[in-house]
Amino acid sequence: MPNKKVASSVKDQELIQLRRDQMIKGAVTLFIEKGFHRTTTREIAKxxxxxxGTLYEYIRTKEDVLFLVVDSIYMRVKERMEALFDTETASISSLVDAVRSYFQLVDDMQDEVMVMYQEVKSLPKDAKEYVLxxxxxxxxxxxxxxxxxxxxxxxxxxVSLLANNIFVQGQMWSFRRWMLQKEFTLDTYIDRQVHYFLKSVQEVGNLQA
Amino acid sequence: MPNKKVASSVKDQELIQLRRDQMIKGAVTLFIEKGFHRTTTREIAKxxxxxxGTLYEYIRTKEDVLFLVVDSIYMRVKERMEALFDTETASISSLVDAVRSYFQLVDDMQDEVMVMYQEVKSLPKDAKEYVLxxxxxxxxxxxxxxxxxxxxxxxxxxVSLLANNIFVQGQMWSFRRWMLQKEFTLDTYIDRQVHYFLKSVQEVGNLQA
Amino acid sequence: MPNKKVASSVKDQELIQLRRDQMIKGAVTLFIEKGFHRTTTREIAKxxxxxxGTLYEYIRTKEDVLFLVVDSIYMRVKERMEALFDTETASISSLVDAVRSYFQLVDDMQDEVMVMYQEVKSLPKDAKEYVLxxxxxxxxxxxxxxxxxxxxxxxxxxVSLLANNIFVQGQMWSFRRWMLQKEFTLDTYIDRQVHYFLKSVQEVGNLQA
Amino acid sequence: MPNKKVASSVKDQELIQLRRDQMIKGAVTLFIEKGFHRTTTREIAKxxxxxxGTLYEYIRTKEDVLFLVVDSIYMRVKERMEALFDTETASISSLVDAVRSYFQLVDDMQDEVMVMYQEVKSLPKDAKEYVLxxxxxxxxxxxxxxxxxxxxxxxxxxVSLLANNIFVQGQMWSFRRWMLQKEFTLDTYIDRQVHYFLKSVQEVGNLQA
DNA sequence: GATGAATGAGGCTTCATTCAT
DNA sequence: TATGAATGAAGCCTCATTCAT
Structure with missing residues (x-):
């Protein structure tokens, strides 16, 4: 169950999972507050x-903590996206629903998105690739x-371009909050983004209908 | 002429400018390679x-170097944007030209954009606000x-939303290059982004005409 | 038990006491030899x-070491003074005894007195006040x-003047040793100082009696 | 004329004297404020x-400045003492006058006495001996x-003991000012010290007369 | 498994001194 | 003679990591 990419000297798998959950929970807050580099391992342990000592029973390096954190965020985001997107029905309106939900999700996990966004670069190369x-x-x-x-x-x-645009427009809501969240509420932001997105994918023929 | 927000013990203003230019040039490369935190002051000096010792004649703290670097990038980007945008003629085509040029500019300064993008958060609060x-x-x-x-x-x-979208779509080309630059050339990227942007701002009435 | 005015990241109070005792012992010698400013933290650790690293587990700054040293010296001196002075009997001869003992004590702790004497000025303001x-x-x-x-x-x-005189005459024995200890043995020094002290506090009436 | 114990690369003797006077004047203030070690050569120059650069034309090392300062203070104190003490008349009352004048002198040069007192230890060995x-x-x-x-x-x-006592009682007025100058004015201090000094040197026979 | 004291490499910064102009 | 930019040794302190208990 626990992430096998990070080595632990403890055997008990359930315990590993438990301790790492505590660790991730503690570390996210710290990474959000002060960033990965300014957070010390002692602070994480606390x-x-x-x-x-216990911290190091469940990881090998400080970067492992970052990896666990980032990975856990990705998992949670992905999980929620999967829940939103697995509709059978495929229509413009279901697309709009998905996009809206995605924006809402991003708003919900703003801080996590921020971490994911800013600290991935601090991962060692292989972990970075895995995360990408x-x-x-x-x-x-x-x-x-x-x-x-x-x-x-x-x-x-x-398709890829549009998907990337939507994806980043979601993230923008988080990492440009200092600008956007002064001008928009989440609802108006979603509303206008969806509006322009729709216009950009509308077929001319459809419009006239 | 040199940035007054960063104190220097050297008096000669021209020399300050010269040395800081060297410093910025050296530091950008390093920050791109390994990030601000993993770069040491000694590496910057070298x-x-x-x-x-000389490095510290021209700055007070390591963060000053980051500030100088980020500020210089902003200045260069802004300068070039100003050159692109001050057209008298205001028309859809001039808009498209501006957007295209902006994307080209971002491509041209990819690494700098990346630094600007990832390290601003490491600035002290007041410098961060100045930069924002x-x-x-x-x-x-x-x-x-x-x-x-x-x-x-x-x-x-x-207007603000669309501007932010364009702005970030430019940056995306840099910070999501691992994904986008595998699928697009700069030209096709610009082409498609401009295409969808135009669709999203086209008036329905115009379309029908 | 250990001095609470100096913060330590180690929890075990006994250990703190132990390590700080080692630290004080090592540092006194160095401070005596070369003074506080010319002594490096690494030398103190050694x-x-x-x-x-361990040194800094028990203090926060180099000045903390000085404070611990000075404080410990004061405590030792005070302790010994208390032992000497709490006589019930109050008479000229008990006064003479006390003064003699005090001079002996100062001689015994010459180096410490010297440090106490010369380095207090290097303490941060609040520590200095505490020590005074x-x-x-x-x-x-x-x-x-x-x-x-x-x-x-x-x-x-x-009373205050006489006390200060005695106090400083004791210290003199230490900080003017280059002069006094060439002319006097401790005994002759004590003898003459006590002699003049007595004369200065004798009542004329008593003399005649 | 200028102190030959300190080497200078400048030839003009008058100039050396002039520059060193400036130097001493500037340095004393700094040494009083922050002590020798915490004062930088740049501060002294300023x-x-x-x-x-000019500073170093007139001295070889930072310690030279301290030596010049201390030596100059000693010279000034000695000069003034000579002026006070070269009375022909030798009597108890002339002694008292001399002592009084000495205390007044010390009060007048409190800060200088303090420097002389606290920083001599920072001189290199040979300079220290010269000063002693x-x-x-x-x-x-x-x-x-x-x-x-x-x-x-x-x-x-x-005689030596009494002289040392007086000498140090003068210095005390400066280095224990935090205590003494709260309880005494200069006049009362002098008054009481002289009082006790006199008692301590009075002949019993004289008293009775 | 859990603890936390111990370690020391290495980071940032200062500052006495030199030397070309 | 005067200047001040350049130098780099050396100082203080932090913190990821280890290991004995």
């Missing part, structure tokens, strides 16, 4: 509710919804 | 071509072009 | 028998002995 | 009214006054 694969997977989900919901066929590239 | 003001200024330039170039009036919020 | 209070306490002890032992009443100021 | 010789000279002046003014003969050691 926020997790155990000693520095996950992100690809998430974009792919958006791609699928888009491709399936439009009444006409778009090129693979166009 | 990359700048002088001793650690600069970013606001850049978005405002886009807003002006958009508002002036469309043959109809958009709400202030819509 | 002289204490542990690593620089302690010194006041010590002078007050002398004042009490003087006031109680003389067969007539002196003004508060005169 | 307070002296010239550049760091000077101090011996000053004590010797007091010894002479004492020996000549009393109507009976004291042992060499007793």
């Amino acid at each position: 926020a997790s509710g155990f000693s520095i 694969q996950k992100e690809k997977g998430m974009v792919a989900m958006l791609e699928r919804v888009i491709a399936n919901s439009l009444p006409y066929t778009l090129s693979k590239e166009d | 990359a700048s071509g002088f001793s650690i 003001q600069k970013e606001k200024g850049m978005v405002a330039m886009l807003e002006r072009v958009i508002a002036n170039s469309l043959p109809y009036t958009l709400s202030k919020e819509d | 002289a204490s028998g542990f690593s620089i 209070q302690k010194e006041k306490g010590m002078v007050a002890m002398l004042e009490r002995v003087i006031a109680n032992s003389l067969p007539y009443t002196l003004s508060k100021e005169d | 307070a002296s009214g010239f550049s760091i 010789q000077k101090e011996k000279g000053m004590v010797a002046m007091l010894e002479r006054v004492i020996a000549n003014s009393l109507p009976y003969t004291l042992s060499k050691e007793d």
Whole structure:
């Protein structure tokens, strides 16, 4: 059950899971507050509710903590996206619903998105690649919804572009909050983004109908 | 001429400018390679071509270097944007030209955009605010072009939203290059983004005409 | 038990006491040899028998070491003074005994007195004030002995003056040793100082008796 | 004219004297404020009214500045003491006058006495010895006054002891000002010290007369 | 398994001194 | 002679990691 990419000297798998959950919970808050580099392992241990020695029983390096945190965020986001997107019905309106839900999700996990967004670069190369694969997977989900919901066929590239745009517009809500959240409420933001998104994917023929 | 927000013990203003230019040049490369936190002051000094002692004649703290770097990038981007956008003619095509140029600019300064993007958070609070003001200024330039170039009036919020979207779509080309630059060339990326942007701002009436 | 004015990241109070004792012991020697400013933290660590990292587990700054050293010296001096002075009997001869003992004590702790004497000025303001209070306490002890032992009443100021004189004459033995200890042995020094002290507090009437 | 113990690369003797006077004047203030170790050579140069480069034209090391300062203070104190003490008349009352004047002098040069007092230890060994010789000279002046003014003969050691006591009681007024200057005005301090001093050197026989 | 004291490499910064102009 | 930019050794302190209990 616990992430096998991170080695632990403890054997008991359930315990590993438990301790790592504590760890992730403690670390996220810290990473949000002060960033990965300015957070010390001692602070992480304390926020997790155990000693520095114990912390190192469940990870090998500080970067492991970051990896666990980022990975857990990705998992949670992905999980929720999957719940939103697995509609059978494929239509413009279901597409709109999915996009709206995605924006709501991002709003809900603003801080986590921020961490995911800013600290991935601090991961070691291999962990970074692993994480980017996950992100690809998430974009792919958006791609699928888009491709399936439009009444006409778009090129693979166009689908990818639109999916990336939506994906990043979601993230923007978080990382440009200092600007956007002064001008928009979540609802108006969603409303206008969806509005322009729809216009950009409307077929001319449809419009006239 | 040199940035007065950063104190220097050297008097000669021209020399300050010169040394700081060396410093910025050296530091950008390092920050791109390994990020601000993993770069040491000694590495910065070396990359700048002088001793650690000399480095500290021109700044007070390591964060000053980051500030100088980020500020210089903002200045260069802004300068180039100003050159692109001050067209008298205001029309859809001039808008498209501006957007295209902006994307080209971002491509040209990919690494710098990346730094600007990822390390601003490491600045001390006041420097961060100063920098965000600069970013606001850049978005405002886009807003002006958009508002002036469309043959109809958009709400202030819509203009802002579209400007932010364009701005971030430019940055995306840099910070999501691992994904986008595998699927698109710069030209096709610009082409498709502009395509969808145009669709999203086209008036229905115009379309039918 | 350990001094609470200096923060430590170690929890175990006994260990703190132990390590700080090592630290004080090592540091005193160094401070005597080369003074506070010319002593490095690494030298202190080495002289204490542990690593620089460990040193900083028990203090926050180099000045903390100085404070611990000075405070410990004051405590030791005060302790010994208390042992000497709490005689019930109050008479000229008990006063003389106390003064003699005090001079002997100062001789015994010459180096420590020297440090106490020369480095207090390097303490941060609040620590300095705390230490001066302690010194006041010590002078007050002398004042009490003087006031109680003389067969007539002196003004508060005169008592204070005499106490300060004695106190400083003790310290002199240490900080003017380059001069005094060439001309006097401890015994002759005590003898002559006591002699003149007695003359200065003798009542004329008594003399004639 | 300028102190030959400190080397200078400048030839012009008058200029050396001039610059060093500036230097001493600037440095004393700084040493009083923050002590020798916490004062930087750049601060000294600035307070002296010239550049760091110029500073080093007139001295070899930072310690040279301290030496010049201390030496100058000693010279000034000695000069004034000589002026006070070279009375022909030798009597108890002339002794008292001399002592009073000395206390007044010390009060007048409190800060300088403090520096002299606290920073001598920071001098290199040979400079320190030179300076201690000077101090011996000053004590010797007091010894002479004492020996000549009393109507009976004291042992060499007793004279020395009394001279040292007076000398240090003067310095005390400066270095224990935090305590003494709360309880005494200069006049009352002098008054009481002289009072007790007189008692301690009065001959019993004289008293009865 | 849990603890937390111990370690020391390494980071940032200062500052006495030099030297070309 | 005067200047002040350049230098780099050296200082203080932090913190990821280990390991004995």
